[in-house]
Amino acid sequence: MGLMICQDCRKAYSDRAAACPNCGRPSEEMEEKAQAIELTSKRYKLAKLIGGLAFVFGLMAVMGTACDPITRESTPTTAIITIIGGLVYLWGSLGKWWHHE
Numbered sequence: 001m002g003l004m005i006c007q008d009c010r011k012a013y014s015d016r017a018a019a020c021p022n023c024g025r026p027s028e029e030m031e032e033k034a035q036a037i038e039l040t041s042k043r044y045k046l047a048k049l050i051g052g053l054a055f056v057f058g059l060m061a062v063m064g065t066a067c068d069p070i071t072r073e074s075t076p077t078t079a080i081i082t083i084i085g086g087l088v089y090l091w092g093s094l095g096k097w098w099h100h101e
């Protein structure tokens, strides 16, 4: 346990405090944690976005082939894209939820 100097008001306060008791500025450790959480949530948002798009795209492609009388052949690639997209989307949702609990 020690003291640290506030970056804003230059007053010393305990390094165990989450924020400066004088001006309310969060300690550097807390800021780093907040940034890490922000980065994590952005990563999961991106996963949800990409996964969701891949899922929708794959689903449309699968349905499109099913309705198309010319290219009726089954396309495992689009099915795989749909499944992976769904899984990535799910991972994004669960991961975000997990980190915020």
Ligand SMILES: [Zn+2]
Pocket: 006, 007, 008, 009, 010, 011, 020, 021, 022, 023, 024, 025
């Ligand atoms: Zn301060």
